[in-house]
Amino acid sequence: MPLDGTLCKAEAMRSVAAWLETRDPKVRYRYDNISGGCMAAQYCHAHGLGYGSREGFRVPVANPRGNFRAQLEYIAAAPPHTYGAALVRTKELV
Numbered sequence: 001m002p003l004d005g006t007l008c009k010a011e012a013m014r015s016v017a018a019w020l021e022t023r024d025p026k027v028r029y030r031y032d033n034i035s036g037g038c039m040a041a042q043y044c045h046a047h048g049l050g051y052g053s054r055e056g057f058r059v060p061v062a063n064p065r066g067n068f069r070a071q072l073e074y075i076a077a078a079p080p081h082t083y084g085a086a087l088v089r090t091k092e093l094v
Contacts, residue, residue: 012068013094017087019043025084031076039086040076
């Protein structure tokens with residue numbers, strides 16, 4: 001489900017959770033790799049969304065109570081950097 005600006009944050013987080021459920025929960029991602037290794041970057045690329053400093057996506061401070069992009073950054077940035085841990089963090093925000 002692409003984020004097109006009409007989804008509320010809860011719907012967007014459910015979309016992220018559904019995507020994370022397709023990933024191996026034990027696999028680590030590279031948060032520092034916006035070219036495709038970062039969980040947030042992978043989610044955005046899978047949904048046709050821009051991500052990365054060149055596209056103005058990254059936020060300076062991850063904020064679990066902020067807008068969708070800040071929440072996605074919070075989910076990806078917090079350790080441990082596994083898809084399973086990211087799924088737990090996502091479900092906490094729904």
